[in-house]
Amino acid sequence: MKVSYFPGCTLRTKAKDLDFYARKCAEILGIEMCELKNWQCCGGVFISAKNDVASKLPSVRALAAARDEAQPLVTVCSACHNVIKQTNHAMSTNEEFASKVNLYMAQDKNPTEPYHGETEVYHYLEMLRDMVGFDKIKEAVVKPLTGKKVAAYYGCMLLRPGKVMNFDDVENPRIMEDFITALGAEPVVYAQRNECCGGYVALEDAASAKKKSNAVSESASKHGAEIMVTACPLCKYNLVKNGSEIPVVYFTELLAEALGVKEDTNAE
Numbered sequence: 001m002k003v004s005y006f007p008g009c010t011l012r013t014k015a016k017d018l019d020f021y022a023r024k025c026a027e028i029l030g031i032e033m034c035e036l037k038n039w040q041c042c043g044g045v046f047i048s049a050k051n052d053v054a055s056k057l058p059s060v061r062a063l064a065a066a067r068d069e070a071q072p073l074v075t076v077c078s079a080c081h082n083v084i085k086q087t088n089h090a091m092s093t094n095e096e097f098a099s100k101v102n103l104y105m106a107q108d109k110n111p112t113e114p115y116h117g118e119t120e121v122y123h124y125l126e127m128l129r130d131m132v133g134f135d136k137i138k139e140a141v142v143k144p145l146t147g148k149k150v151a152a153y154y155g156c157m158l159l160r161p162g163k164v165m166n167f168d169d170v171e172n173p174r175i176m177e178d179f180i181t182a183l184g185a186e187p188v189v190y191a192q193r194n195e196c197c198g199g200y201v202a203l204e205d206a207a208s209a210k211k212k213s214n215a216v217s218e219s220a221s222k223h224g225a226e227i228m229v230t231a232c233p234l235c236k237y238n239l240v241k242n243g244s245e246i247p248v249v250y251f252t253e254l255l256a257e258a259l260g261v262k263e264d265t266n267a268e
Contacts, residue, residue: 001131003122004066004073005033008080009041015077015233021252022076022124024261029132029140033074036065044079045200046086053100059087060101061108064115072120074127076252078232081123082157082165089164092117123158123167125175125231125251134182142260144184150254151188151225151246152176153216155235156196170194176229179251183258192219199238210242217244229254 011019026033040058047055062084066073075081091098102114122130128137154173162170173194177187198205198212217239220228228244229251230236239248256262 001030002032002034002069002071003127003131004062004069004071005035006039006042006062006073006075006080006084007035008039008075008077010079010233011077014237015250018076018231018233018250018252021250021256021262025252025255025259028259028261029128029137031127031132034069034071036062036073039065042080042083044083046083050094050097053097053104056087056090056101057104059084060091060105060115061112063088063091063117063119063121064105064112067115067119068112072122072127074122074124076124076231078123078155078157078230079234081121085121086161086164088117088119088121091115123231125158125179126167128179128255129175134178137179137255138182138184141183141258143258145180145254145258146184148185149188149224149226150180150185151190151220151223151228152180152193152251153197153220153228153230153235153239153248154194155199155230155232156194157232159194176251180229180254183254185254188220188223188225190219190223190225192216197235197238199232199234202238202241209238213238213242213244217242217246217248221245227254 007019023033039062042059043055158167159170168175180187192215197216198209202209228246228248231251236248
């Protein structure tokens with residue numbers, strides 16, 4: 001099975017493990033992740049202003065490229081996923097906005113056909129759930145994470161806005177807990193798992209960011225978690241920087257460990 005893959009900027013710098021393990025595990029699970037050519041930064045945040053067109057062009061170009069390959073578009077970084085998914089929704093539901101974007105793209109050196117939201121966008125976790133299936137992942141596990149108590153940290157961007165992202169139940173998500181269970185570990189459900197870590201206000205108000213991130217890690221720790229997993233590079237950075245009580249890793253690292261490829265990849 002082939003999918004178009006948008007890695008994003010951070011996975012080329014501070015979050016290389018998130019990308020590296022995602023690719024290796026996809027191979028094991030029979031997924032070929034075809035990195036898009038000439039992709040650009042998604043913008044890092046979705047700007048809701050209707051007259052903001054320029055910041056949406058990289059996402060639309062990526063979506064159009066995946067459409068032209070007749071493949072779904074997969075992301076791993078939750079911030080990239082949020083921006084691209086919201087942009088896709090805007091292109092399919094707001095005719096005026098889509099018209100403006102397509103007029104800009106018509107001026108590209110090699111313009112594509114006008115884009116109107118045809119591409120299916122998946123987060124890597126959704127790909128595991130909907131394309132592979134957690135039962136098949138369980139069968140592929142060679143080193144079950146038996147005895148590990150793992151807290152999933154969703155943060156803000158995977159789940160919200162709920163009607164657009166359509167990722168999981170905003171208040172009571174299960175996809176990451178089901179993922180953890182498939183790997184043989186014990187998921188820890190805690191109050192702060194889908195609350196903001198404060199990452200986006202860290203520069204403006206470091207004290208507030210520290211308070212929010214500590215509330216997350218303390219909540220997970222008090223509920224017995226030994227490790228926390230996330231899909232967001234900014235969340236991981238903020239949690240670690242502010243002194244998380246427990247280790248914070250990317251979900252793809254946990255997957256690589258269970259599939260028995262982590263040691264092999266570390267050796268390369």
